[in-house]
Amino acid sequence: DAGVIQSPRHEVTEMGQEVTLRCKPISGHNSLFWYRQTMMRGLELLIYFNNNVPIDDSGMPEDRFSAKMPNASFSTLKIQPSEPRDSAVYFCASRPGTGDEQYFGPGTRLTVT
Amino acid sequence: SQQGEEDPQALSIQEGENATMNCSYKTSINNLQWYRQNSGRGLVHLILIRSNEREKHSGRLRVTLDTSKKSSSLLITASRAADTASYFCATDHSGGYQKVTFGIGTKLQVIP
Numbered sequence: 597d598a599g600v601i602q603s604p605r606h607e608v609t610e611m612g613q614e615v616t617l618r619c620k621p622i623s624g625h626n627s628l629f630w631y632r633q634t635m636m637r638g639l640e641l642l643i644y645f646n647n648n649v650p651i652d653d654s655g656m657p658e659d660r661f662s663a664k665m666p667n668a669s670f671s672t673l674k675i676q677p678s679e680p681r682d683s684a685v686y687f688c689a690s691r692p693g694t695g696d697e698q699y700f701g702p703g704t705r706l707t708v709t
Numbered sequence: 710s711q712q713g714e715e716d717p718q719a720l721s722i723q724e725g726e727n728a729t730m731n732c733s734y735k736t737s738i739n740n741l742q743w744y745r746q747n748s749g750r751g752l753v754h755l756i757l758i759r760s761n762e763r764e765k766h767s768g769r770l771r772v773t774l775d776t777s778k779k780s781s782s783l784l785i786t787a788s789r790a791a792d793t794a795s796y797f798c799a800t801d802h803s804g805g806y807q808k809v810t811f812g813i814g815t816k817l818q819v820i821p
Contacts, residue, residue: 600751631811638812639752639797641809696757697742697754697757698742698744698809699754700744700753701751703750
C-alpha cells in the first residue's frame with residue numbers, strides 16, 4: 597500500500613484565497629483524522645471521521661474551516677477565506693479501527709501571505 | 710489543553726547513551742501510543758501499550774505504563790544519531806468515542 601497520500605505537498609497562497617487540501621487514506625481504514633501542526637501550538641486535532649461520518653469537529657478553529665469525506669477513499673479540508681495565521685503543516689492520518697495506531701501522511705505545508 | 714504532556718521538552722545526549730522520555734495524562738485511557746517525527750516528516754507509530762499492560766518492548770525501545778500515576782515512559786537504549794527526532798505520546802481515551810490526543814512532544818538530539 598502507498599500509505600496515506602496528501603496533496604499538494606506545498607501550497608503558497610495569498611490571504612483571502614480558498615485553499616483545499618486533499619487526503620487519500622489507506623484502503624480499509626475506517627477512521628480519518630486531520631491535524632494542524634505549528635511551532636506555537638504543536639499538533640492539534642481538527643476533525644475526526646469514522647466510517648465517513650464526522651464524529652468530532654470541536655478542533656476546527658472557526659467557520660472558515662470545513663472538512664468533508666464523501667467516500668471511504670477521499671477527504672478534503674477547505675479554508676475559505678485563508679489568513680496568514682492559517683500557515684502551518686496540515687497532516688491527515690488514517691486508522692484501521694478504534695484502538696489502533698494511526699498512519700500519517702507526509703503533510704501539506706501551507707503558507708498564506 | 711493537551712491530554713498527554715511529554716517531559717522533558719528537549720533532550721540532548723551522546724550517541725550510545727540511553728534516552729528516557731516521560732508522558733503524563735489526565736483521564737482514563739484505553740491505550741497509549743508513542744510516535745516519532747523526523748524533521749519535515751509525518752509522525753510514525755513506534756509502539757502501543759494497552760491499559761492492562763505495564764511494560765512493552767520493541768527492539769531498542771522499552772515503554773512502561775503506570776495507570777495509577779497516569780504516566781508512561783519511553784526508553785531508547787544505546788541511542789544512535791538516527792534517533793534524533795521529536796517523540797510524541799498519544800492517549801486513546803476511554804468512554805464515548807475514542808478520541809486520541811497528542812502531547813507537545815520531546816525533541817531528542819543524539820550527538821555522534
